[in-house]
Amino acid sequence: MKEQLRACILKGIEGCFADGTLSSGVVPAIAIEKPAHAEHGDFASNVAMQMAKQERKAPRAIAEIIVNKLSGSSELIGKLEVAGPGFINFFIKDSAWRKTLALIAEQGSEFGKSTVGAGKKVQVEFVSANPTGPLHIGHGRGAATGDAVASLLKAAGFDVQKEYYINDAGNQMNTLGLSGLLRYRELLGEKIEFPENCYQGDYIKDIARDAIAKVGDRYLNAPQEEGVAYFAKLGGDQILHGIDLDLRDFGVVLDHWFSEQSLFDDGKVPSAIKEMQDKGLIYEQDGALWFRTTDYGDDKDRVVVRSNGVTTYFASDIAYHRDKFERGFDWVIDVWGADHHGYVPRLKGVVQGLGRKADDLGIILVQLVSLLRDGVPVAMSTRSGEFVTLKEVVDEVGRDAARFFFLMRRSDSQLDFDLELAKRQSADNPVYYVQYAHARIRSIFETARERGLAPDFSALKLELLESAEDLALIKKLSLYPEILEGAAVNFEPHRITYYLQELAGEFHSFYNKSRVIIPEEPQLSQARLFLLDGVATVLKNALTVLGISAPERM
RNA sequence: GCGCCUGUAGCUCAGUUGGAUAGAGCAACGGCCUUCUAAGCCGUAGGUCAGAGGUUCGAACCCUCUCAGGCGUGCCA
Incomplete structure (x- = not known):
């Protein structure tokens, strides 16, 4: 409707130039808006005000000229008015409005979709929680947001893939392995002082129990490294499987799961580092390798390889995003928790270092969720393991209510999620x-x-x-x-x-x-x-x- | 200290990218079911858009400063 009107106005102004009633020959970008008040019509445009300078005429006078030209020229427009400082108000004929109904009937489930995306390949990466514990409510908001954005982009004509990045290569996997091993030994009768920095949740005990059922006491007296490796693998696999199930219950189905470890197995981390070194974007200092993220607006340069030779998470991220573009995506979108906002400049830098535009990487920051019950905050603490999981929320309020609530606010503003309200049928x-x-x-x-x-x-x-x-x-x-x-x-x-x-x-x-x-x-x-x-x-x-x-x- | 985000009705939040008299839901108050689902509708009340300057025909929106809250600021992930 807006577009038709825009074309109409453009034709009218050009008509005015042609017959000399307007002279500048310059057509501004035609802004059309929906006025706040019904008496100002269905639409309004400020073109006359925008043209005032070029035309050297009063906005209202220009508006009058355009209105004269336009009146009766279209079956769209019922009535035209000049108002206020020089707005043109458009009243659309009822018959034109009613055509929407035929269009909806004709297009059915396709109604509303567009082709602005023009088949451009987009990847939306979201959730990507470490496989060290079940998804909690914060991940739920990220999941709902990522999934909805993906499907919105699909509806806008983009070719969309949804991906989950599995952080299965860092220290946290050793911690997971150690946590499992200790619980395992505890269950087999050893007295264990369970460290504070290990994962506290009961799901670790489930993993330990499962291990006993599978391998008995094989890792009771084996070297610790073997036990840690075993429990890291077992725990990671089980937790990831659980995450997939929780997401499916939530209605989220990823198209692709990408393992961080695979970047190392395939040599993609060193090759990415080499590319950046060749481009002069990585330098050595104090025995470590640094990426010049300050070239791209970051506060300071960032370490890629530590002086002990171990790569950082950032190194994986460079390789990972390089790989995304190599897979042919024109546009790459990451959905992060807002606490990661400090990473935006450095990753935008990486993308530019790869020879891409900064905007080829879109980043959606999703703010915290505060869980309430009848207006009273529900205490949450990840450290003690007493967090509320996504599964618990979905089981309690249902998938539809949970998704709607997660999507009710702009993602960069904090969200109050009231469990009782979400369940209420009123x-x-x-x-x-x-x-x-x-x-x-x-x-x-x-x-x-x-x-x-x-x-x-x-x-x-x-x-x-x-x-x-x-x-x-x-x-x-x-x-x-x-x-x-x-x-x-x-x-x-x-x-x-x-x-x-x-x-x-x-x-x-x-x-x-x-x-x-x-x-x-x-x-x-x-x-x-x-x-x-x-x-x-x-x-x-x-x-x-x-x-x-x-x-x-x- | 520096950086990012936020500040709009008692509460939770929108505000079409600079437009006309700033909106909605909840909460409060008053009404509406012999009529297609009352899980609904109608009405009333509620505002220094955190504050101060600036930009212009015009600012909740853009710029500067101040205040308040959150987050980040690691050779962790």
Whole structure:
């Protein structure tokens, strides 16, 4: 709708140049916005104000000229006004709005999707939690965000792959192995002082028990290194498997799992370091190798290989991101916890060092989640192992509510997640509010059928949809495509949750004011059924893109 | 110290990338079910957009400074 209008205005201005009513010949970028107040029309543009300088005329005068040119020139525009300091207000004809409904019916689940992505290859990497413990609620927000962004980008026409990076190569794996080994020895009767820096959670004991079942006491008296290696492998595999299951229960299915260790096995870490050395981006000092991240705006250079010869996590990251681009991705997106924000400059530096643009790497920072129960904070401490896991949350509130709540806020603002609110089945709870709208519509169709009013959209009289409520709903529906696209390219799934609440609200208002099944007015009934079918389609499309179900009945 | 993020109604948050009289939900108060799902709707009230300057026709949004909170600042991951 906006685009059509934009083309219209452009044609009008060019027309003015052609007949001499305007003279500068310079057309500014035409901004079209949706005014905050209905009396300012469906859309408004400030082109006249933008042209004022070049034209050497008062904005309102320019606006008048354009309005004269435009009036009657399009079947889109019903009424035009010059207002305020020089705005042009556009009132779109109702008939033009109603065309959205036909479009929705025609496109169905495709409605809202676009092709801006043009098939560009994008990778979204998210969660990527260390395989040293189960996913907690913070990972849940990252998972919901990454998954939603991936599916938004897909809807915007990108070719998207979802990847999980497994940090299976650092110190933490030794710690995991040691934790397992100690619990194992403890279970076999040894008295153990369990170190504070080991993983405290009970899942470690489960791993130890599993080991006893598998290998008995084989590692009781074996050299410690062997035991640590064994438990690192066993624990890592089991925990990773559990993570995959938890994610699947949450509705998240990764396309690819990438092992950090494989970078070493395939020699990709040294070759990446060599490339950077050859480019002069890595230098030696104090026996260590440093990457010149300060060339790219970082506070200080960063160590890649320590003086003891061991590579850092950063070295793996260089190799990993180099590998991503070598796999042919045009655009690489990382979803991180906001506590990693300090890594942004150095990784942007790496990407540029690889000969890419800084923007070829997109980074989404996901802020902390505070868990509440009826407004009271739930105590959480990762150190003691008393964290709340994603699985516990999903089991308690359900997948749909959990996903919706995680996506309700901008990812870089902190999130309060109230378990009791998420479970509540009332208007307080936005998930149910939205889903209820969908179920309600389906229920109306059910009732219509029972009463012998079979939907028949072959001879529609859409002009009967003329009430304020009818049109408000239609206008809200026609907004969906641009909302979807904006949410995708800005990595902002919360725009969809807000839109859903607005659309559901518009529907509930409609419902309380308008009747759909009216025996004495079959044509209006059919038109309204057609309208509601469109509402249900858009509700479902938007819920689906967030990975949330649209129930038929509640 | 330096860097990043945040500061909008009592609470939780939006604000279409600089537009017209700053919005929604919750909480509060008052109404609406013999009618297609009350898991719903309507109304009332609520604001120094942290503060101070600046940029311009126009600022919650851009620039500078100040204040408050969070995070980061390792040859850990």
